[in-house]
Amino acid sequence: MTKLNINTDISLVLPAKNEEHGLSSFLPELLKRYPGLEIIVVDDGSTDKTKEVAIQCGATVVSHPYSIGNGASVKTGARHATREYLMLMDADGQHQVDDIQNIINKFEQGFDMVVGYRDKASQASMPRWLGNRFYNFIASNIVGQPILDLTSGFRLVKKDKFLEFLHLLPNGFSYPSTITMAFFRSGYSVGYQKITVKKRIGTSHLRLFSDGFKFLLIIYKMTTLYSPFKVFLPFAVLHFLAGTLNYFYTYFSQGRFTNMSAVFLSASVIIFLIGLVSEQITTLMYQRHTQNQTPPPKLSKQSAQQVHE
Template sequence: MNFSIVIPAKNEEQGLALTLPKLRESYPDAEIVVVNDGSSDGTVAVCQQYEVTVVSHPYSKGNGAAIKSGARAAHGDYIVFMDGDGQHDPADVEKLLYKLDEGCYDMVIGARTGRDDQASLARWSANTLYNRLASWMVNSKIEDLTSGFRAVKRKKFLSFLYLLPNGFSYPTTSTMAFFRAGYSVGFVPIKVSRRLGTSHINVLRDGVRFFLIIFKIGTLYSPLKVYFPMSVFVGGLGILNYLVANLTSGQVRFTNMSTLLLLTGMIIFLIGLLAEQLTNLQYKDSVEEE
């Protein structure tokens, strides 16, 4: 297969020193693109030792921005994305490509099995919640929504670059975008190792980000599927308030709270309907490019 390996890296000197020689030995003909996202350590020097293509950002733009730069620089018909911190086993690249080469899938994701040693309980619980919510949205089991180890068809992935954020949620966005466009997504079980170097995840900042991802999952796939239950719930509270007020007062009338809740429920539904139409237009342009 004509494929490229794209690795986003910010201060990943240790991880790349472990990963790059294994990749070179296992896939000598593959194009390897390392995106140096404003590193201040020896990341570039390690890459030069193994003669890989280096795309450097003048300053740190984020993991998603590095992925976009790498995808644009890659020339293979297929792209394998993997982390540069030593978590991913280069031997698993073959597993992803083998499943992709079957011809049934447009994206194959390396699904982490169980809870790895370095994942905190909070992160593991959040990922489990994401997987279940996303599975409900697409009516298909998603085994690992946030895994950064994946293989894709390059042309299809490039058509969604404008959707990808510059931060860490590119796996979530790309996965839901492929499902929304009607492309096939497969999963291959993998195991991850403990990362080398310092994690770039900040508990407070990324805790808020994880919370926002919950809403992003819905708006990326089918906004109305999220907004409609919310509108029914709020509108139901309005009806319940109306019934309770009339039973307790003995008078048939709408209270201000009942009116407010019912109107709020209607507004939420209309916002969801509008978001659904905008989403359809957004993905229509992506599919037409193919």
Template sequence: MSAETSVIIPARNESASITPLVSALLRLPAIKEVIVVDDGSSDDTGARAAAAGARVIRHPVSRGNGAAIKSGARAANGEWLVMMDADGQHRAEDVPLLLSRLAEGHDLVVGTRSAQAHANLPRRLANGLYNWLASWLTGQPILDLTSGFRAVRRRAFVQFLPLLPNHFSYPTTSTMCLIRAGYGVHFEPVTVLARTAGTSSHIRPLKDGGRFFIIILKIATLYSPLKVFGTVAATLFAASVWYYAYTYVVAGRFTNAGALLFTTSILAFLIGLVSEQITQLLYATTRAPEDGHVDSSTN
């Protein structure tokens, strides 16, 4: 049986699409409340959401998508949380599907988009790169790192609110945090529609693309530091061996540059080792998944 569910919708200037979305969600029997976080809209997004029956939290000025999600999560009363965009791309009828996966024992269910659902080729390539990098860092297959359509157990999600960025991308951070903390994450294919006429993406591909990359590395060094520093150390060590062999053949000696590469590789490994121990202390303060929850998985 589904638990009581709160839907959190960050919205900024989405008056064209917010009313039908809220109305459709409130018709679902599992939904306890719909929280629309009006993130500094200059139109009547908040008023339309309230008229449709949503509980509206107003940010006088835009704080960012992540900040809106955090405001909604703190205010939510449901045991389960559903996050979705306000631009008409996510369908209310897919919410029961995500909730059914939570009921099976997963802690986070991500609505996974097909490759064709991404707006253009550069974005498809960028998301493919992010998915591959995050999969390598976490050791789990990640099919859609940046999807904003997801359902999660509130007790698992709220632990990581301080780590979520105020802007983009809270999906990236929360997905990697829950996987690295040992929570069960499932990727469920969903249908993604075209944006409602009059709405536009708030993502800036170049600026936010670089931000996504930095976020991935920050979370990786927080939750899997030895993999990052170990890779750097191995690369430097291999370079030192190659350079030593080269200088030995050419000059018959071991140069200072070779010694520097070798020493740096050892230091990088030791930093990773110490960081890994610190990470274990962080795990000790993170509430473990309840017995019976499944491990991270794909469909």
């Protein structure tokens, strides 16, 4: 069982855009509790005093010359982190310092990543809660495992495993969805720890409908990347059913097989075969990926001695 020392093992990454008020309330309490914690604030082109507040509080600040996005800030912070484990939190003052140790305790049970999940009481609004429930339901069915909070920005993960998927992460707000599904589809274990979220300080940068649609696209993008057959098969079945039903209808009503039935049935076969080939390509890519991640075999004592000599 891995035991973590937050003051020596963990780098905390805080993506921030115009979050001077959130940081001024959060960072002093955080540093008072964990004085040795490496804190990296990524200033995503802020126009307020986000950078100045972070520096005054003693955090390491990395600045983007202009606003690139929340996901891009997370990627920047991960690249600059110097410790073995990454903790990701929001800089808007919603996440509480008291939940950090609970996340660590859950992680020490043997998970590859632990996500802080929000219940109904911790959601910003009813529409957002319903939207998150919808995304969780779709993602859970795709990966075959319960996903309690697909969009939570509070999580703890081993840095080397996080960096494996850095190229997949979008620059916008959908990075939590992407990394969560990537971990599930790659066979890494994901745990959940309940957290309490306070009311946001400042104005949210998240747009409910446009960003919600992007979240949905991210889910299907990750599915086609790691398990494309789950996307292609339903469409193949729908086309097959449409062609079959149309054939029965035209046969009994007109006594013939129509071109429309042929189109639907042919399309179902083509979609099925494309999905099958995509699944095989994905499997081969994943096998090559895991082989590249396999550590070299350990040397025997005699071989190690020869190398040393």
